[in-house]
Amino acid sequence: MFRVACSRVSRAGLPQQSRPSRLWASTIAHENAGVWDVSPVVQVVRRKMERRAELQSQISDTISPAQHKQIMKQLTQTDRLSTAWEDWLKTRECLRETETLLEDTDPTMRSLAEEERERLSTVLDGYLDKTFPPLLVPPSTTSHLSAMMELKAGVGGSESALFLAEIMRMYTRLANSMRWKASIIASNETDNGGIKDAILEIQGEKAYDMLRWESGVHRVQRVPATEANGRVHTSTVAVVVLPLVEERGSSGSDEDLFSMDDIRIEVMRSRGAGGQHVNKTESAVRLTHVPTGITVSMQDERSQHQNKRRAFQVLTARLLDRKLSQEVVQRRDARRNLVASADRSEKIRTYNYAQDRVTDHRVGFSLKNLDAVLEGDALQEIIDVLSRKHQEDLLAEAMES
Amino acid sequence: MKEAISQNPKCNVNAELSSMVARRAQGEPLQYILGTQPFGPLSLLTRQPVLIPRPETEDWAIRLSQLIRPTPNRPLSLLDLCTGSGCIPLLLCHLWPQGSTRAVGVDISQDAINLARDNASRCHIQLASPPSDSTTPSDSVAFPRKNTFLPLLANIRDPSFVLTAGLRPPFDIITSNPPYIPYSEYQNLPVSVKEYEDPRALLGDPPDNSISDHPSDDARHGLSFYHCIAALVSKHNLLAQGGVVVVEVGAGQSNDVQQIFHQEAGLKYTEVWKDPWEKDRVVFARRY
Numbered sequence: 001m002f003r004v005a006c007s008r009v010s011r012a013g014l015p016q017q018s019r020p021s022r023l024w025a026s027t028i029a030h031e032n033a034g035v036w037d038v039s040p041v042v043q044v045v046r047r048k049m050e051r052r053a054e055l056q057s058q059i060s061d062t063i064s065p066a067q068h069k070q071i072m073k074q075l076t077q078t079d080r081l082s083t084a085w086e087d088w089l090k091t092r093e094c095l096r097e098t099e100t101l102l103e104d105t106d107p108t109m110r111s112l113a114e115e116e117r118e119r120l121s122t123v124l125d126g127y128l129d130k131t132f133p134p135l136l137v138p139p140s141t142t143s144h145l146s147a148m149m150e151l152k153a154g155v156g157g158s159e160s161a162l163f164l165a166e167i168m169r170m171y172t173r174l175a176n177s178m179r180w181k182a183s184i185i186a187s188n189e190t191d192n193g194g195i196k197d198a199i200l201e202i203q204g205e206k207a208y209d210m211l212r213w214e215s216g217v218h219r220v221q222r223v224p225a226t227e228a229n230g231r232v233h234t235s236t237v238a239v240v241v242l243p244l245v246e247e248r249g250s251s252g253s254d255e256d257l258f259s260m261d262d263i264r265i266e267v268m269r270s271r272g273a274g275g276q277h278v279n280k281t282e283s284a285v286r287l288t289h290v291p292t293g294i295t296v297s298m299q300d301e302r303s304q305h306q307n308k309r310r311a312f313q314v315l316t317a318r319l320l321d322r323k324l325s326q327e328v329v330q331r332r333d334a335r336r337n338l339v340a341s342a343d344r345s346e347k348i349r350t351y352n353y354a355q356d357r358v359t360d361h362r363v364g365f366s367l368k369n370l371d372a373v374l375e376g377d378a379l380q381e382i383i384d385v386l387s388r389k390h391q392e393d394l395l396a397e398a399m400e401s
Numbered sequence: 402m403k404e405a406i407s408q409n410p411k412c413n414v415n416a417e418l419s420s421m422v423a424r425r426a427q428g429e430p431l432q433y434i435l436g437t438q439p440f441g442p443l444s445l446l447t448r449q450p451v452l453i454p455r456p457e458t459e460d461w462a463i464r465l466s467q468l469i470r471p472t473p474n475r476p477l478s479l480l481d482l483c484t485g486s487g488c489i490p491l492l493l494c495h496l497w498p499q500g501s502t503r504a505v506g507v508d509i510s511q512d513a514i515n516l517a518r519d520n521a522s523r524c525h526i527q528l529a530s531p532p533s534d535s536t537t538p539s540d541s542v543a544f545p546r547k548n549t550f551l552p553l554l555a556n557i558r559d560p561s562f563v564l565t566a567g568l569r570p571p572f573d574i575i576t577s578n579p580p581y582i583p584y585s586e587y588q589n590l591p592v593s594v595k596e597y598e599d600p601r602a603l604l605g606d607p608p609d610n611s612i613s614d615h616p617s618d619d620a621r622h623g624l625s626f627y628h629c630i631a632a633l634v635s636k637h638n639l640l641a642q643g644g645v646v647v648v649e650v651g652a653g654q655s656n657d658v659q660q661i662f663h664q665e666a667g668l669k670y671t672e673v674w675k676d677p678w679e680k681d682r683v684v685f686a687r688r689y
Binding site: 265267270271273274275277278280281282283301303304305306 | 455458459460463593594602
């Protein structure tokens with residue numbers, strides 16, 4: 001009640017009560033036009049709707065079927081936005097009508113109108129914060145992709161290998177709770193139960209989209225189990241998350257990534273006479289993609305065929321990753337994007353045992369209860385924060401264009 | 402060794418583990434201890450003394466599966482001689498479209514035939530019923546909707562083999578990984594091969610060589626079975642017009658085997674395929 005009265009009285013343009021979205025920061029309350037009409041989000045949507053109307057006006061009997069098809073295709077892209085926009089306009093109109101009743105002579109009517117005004121304001125806020133933003137951001141082209149995570153122990157020797165084993169477990173747990181299928185496709189174990197390097201395959205819808213924020217250097221600060229003097233060590237594990245293309249029907253999409261002529265396949269060891277003479281299993285395989293110099297070695301599977309398949313999977317993932325990051329760079333020239341641009345050698349997160357805290361350096365987000373992160377549950381929270389940040393960046397990008 | 406054990410998820414019992422280690426230390430092949438061997442996308446059973454499928458064989462069988470593509474509309478018949486575990490026909494039946502392939506695998510060893518049959522059910526390849534000599538309707542070779550495999554116990558070096566086995570030639574594809582190790586080399590094989598795998602699957606010139614049509618000078622070079630296959634192709638009309646013969650060969654045998662196919666089987670066109678280790682491994686021949 002107070003808010004309504006206030007905003008109506010202050011002609012000077014008192015800032016609207018704080019809104020959840022940062023897009024509201026510069027928004028000033030207008031007496032009649034209403035704050036919603038000048039919101040940047042609404043302006044973007046209105047521009048898009050004008051463009052849509054323009055497209056619709058081009059449809060006539062004189063255009064060719066091809067043109068018609070193209071226009072229809074463009075129109076479908078804004079179908080959902082258009083529906084939301086119509087609902088928005090209706091609600092907006094309701095609000096205008098309600099506002100006229102605020103001056104009514106009947107106090108009961110005035111009070112009802114104010115209640116209604118409150119309600120409609122909340123609905124309109126919802127459009128700005130929840131409904132429009134995802135419709136303005138182009139849909140993810142990678143949401144169907146599974147993920148391949150390459151983990152490598154960095155600074156810190158055996159302590160780093162121990163930590164690698166722990167974060168690998170963290171990702172496996174996260175995968176389980178997301179109902180993704182996690183499988184270890186390569187792992188190089190050390191004597192003390194650590195892992196020097198490993199490749200984890202996480203299959204499932206949106207696995208890549210969610211996990212890609214995990215690329216970068218993860219730092220652990222703690223007293224290692226092996227440290228006698230109780231000193232805190234800092235060790236690191238490097239994580240690279242690659243998009244994984246399903247193999248079935250791969251011939252189509254793979255061809256864009258590489259040509260078989262560019263691949264050199266080597267089997268690692270000599271088998272002497274080979275064939276019936278030898279029944280030892282020699283299954284290691286190495287692939288080299290000559291144009292990029294990317295090499296993939298695989299020896300964890302029992303047969304050469306399986307290792308070759310795996311190696312091709314990893315190579316495809318690396319090449320697709322290259323292609324995607326190139327696309328990102330091309331699309332956004334000056335704009336610095338949170339993660340996609342992040343250098344993979346950049347420290348992204350610290351797991352501090354003494355303080356029982358996990359900090360993500362990219363968003364300055366800290367979480368107490370380190371165990372909960374390593375159990376996978378709280379990791380989800382961090383990933384959500386990163387995803388939201390990404391969505392905001394995308395929205396900001398969409399609004400600039 | 403450690404890797405070998407960790408690869409079997411089931412051996413978590415310490416006693417079992419140490420017994421496996423002991424067996425391996427004795428020289429027993431890993432594949433017999435674990436009981437399986439991947440072959441292409443298949444996981445095949447391995448049982449002593451049947452020959453363990455080799456990666457070289459896996460490689461060319463996959464290559465063949467990509468070179469020739471039968472379809473339910475253009476089905477093909479396949480004869481695999483010295484089939485052993487059944488690895489070659491089973492992989493082809495698995496990789497080729499259902500209803501496109503009718504495969505027969507022949508071996509002299511009852512162990513091999515049993516294993517091939519078990520492998521067929523493990524890989525969900527339908528077993529064909531044995532050929533009956535009763536008079537069935539004319540189109541008795543009509544292809545069923547699934548790929549089928551028929552393991553047959555027979556000695557391919559017995560001249561009456563084609564008749565006694567009840568085969569229905571001609572075949573569009575004949576494959577074979579026949580024994581090809583010369584006796585002189587057999588002596589020096591690793592323990593894991595010599596002491597565990599069936600000599601009948603390894604020795605290119607079996608001791609009872611009198612049956613062979615070719616007691617010639619190269620009877621000591623491990624080539625007896627290639628002579629035999631050439632004879633079957635030329636005398637028994639085993640190979641259809643336009644059909645192919647694909648045989649694995651031992652190191653250094655590819656030229657001799659091509660010669661044998663040219664001269665004794667009348668197969669004018671042959672080529673040699675290399676294995677992933679750059680060794681001549683396969684002679685591929687086509688009948689025009």
